[in-house]
Amino acid sequence: MKITDTKLVKTVYDNDFLDDKRKKIVFAGRSNVGKSTLINTMFNRKNLAKVSSTPGKTRSVNYYLVNDKFYFVDLPGYGYAKVPKAEKNRWKKLLNEFFYFEKYVILLTLIVDSNIGISDYDKQMISLAAFFELPTIIIGNKIDKLKKNEINKKIKEINDYFNIPVIPFSAKKGIGKNILWETIQNALKE
Numbered sequence: 001m002k003i004t005d006t007k008l009v010k011t012v013y014d015n016d017f018l019d020d021k022r023k024k025i026v027f028a029g030r031s032n033v034g035k036s037t038l039i040n041t042m043f044n045r046k047n048l049a050k051v052s053s054t055p056g057k058t059r060s061v062n063y064y065l066v067n068d069k070f071y072f073v074d075l076p077g078y079g080y081a082k083v084p085k086a087e088k089n090r091w092k093k094l095l096n097e098f099f100y101f102e103k104y105v106i107l108l109t110l111i112v113d114s115n116i117g118i119s120d121y122d123k124q125m126i127s128l129a130a131f132f133e134l135p136t137i138i139i140g141n142k143i144d145k146l147k148k149n150e151i152n153k154k155i156k157e158i159n160d161y162f163n164i165p166v167i168p169f170s171a172k173k174g175i176g177k178n179i180l181w182e183t184i185q186n187a188l189k190e
């Protein structure tokens with residue numbers, strides 16, 4: 001797919017979601033798992049989505065319009081231990097409200113850290129995705145941190161747990177990018 005234009009069109013902290021019928025590819029995952037880095041990598045951009053080594057950077061729902069045709073939606077990362085309870089509850093509520101409101105999700109992309117594997121928060125997200133009947137894929141990110149012989153094992157563990165396709169990925173190195181674009185393109189066609 002030729003990307004001609006990407007822009008951040010809306011940042012939402014409460015439930016003032018974007019009311020737009022265009023298709024949405026949604027990125028969810030634990031804080032610090034690399035959602036923002038992955039979005040930048042997919043567009044060959046450095047700073048479209050804000051990346052930080054301090055977890056909890058993305059506290060809002062961010063809508064990136066691509067080629068004026070569809071959206072990438074970056075959800076706030078969940079499950080970072082040091083975030084106050086009130087803030088965690090706010091995120092949980094925001095995520096739930098988002099999926100209640102948003103009727104044009106064509107693909108939910110759950111990003112997990114290949115090395116850490118699946119967390120309870122990821123399980124909750126998969127349940128939410130099942131409840132809303134969202135087509136879902138999992139990205140096993142940060143494979144650059146694994147030894148070659150560990151990659152398959154870790155990816156298989158994640159795949160076995162949910163029986164959902166897992167794409168081995170490195171947002172840092174751009175590994176898996178083409179497969180993810182193909183998956184997105186297929187989802188857009190349906």
Ligand SMILES: Nc1nc2c(ncn2[C@@H]2O[C@H](COP(=O)(O)OP(=O)(O)OP(=O)(O)O)[C@@H](O)[C@H]2O)c(=O)[nH]1
Binds near residue numbers: 030031057143144170
């Ligand atoms: N080694 C490695 N590090 C990565 C990769 N992707 C992201 N990171 C690093 O992980 C940290 C968090 O990345 P972000 O993209 O900000 O993560 P996020 O999921 O958007 O985090 P929140 O906004 O807090 O939800 C940064 O230090 C990134 O450089 C990857 O594929 N490999």
Ligand SMILES: [Mg+2]
Binds near residue numbers: 037050051057058
């Ligand atoms: Mg982020």
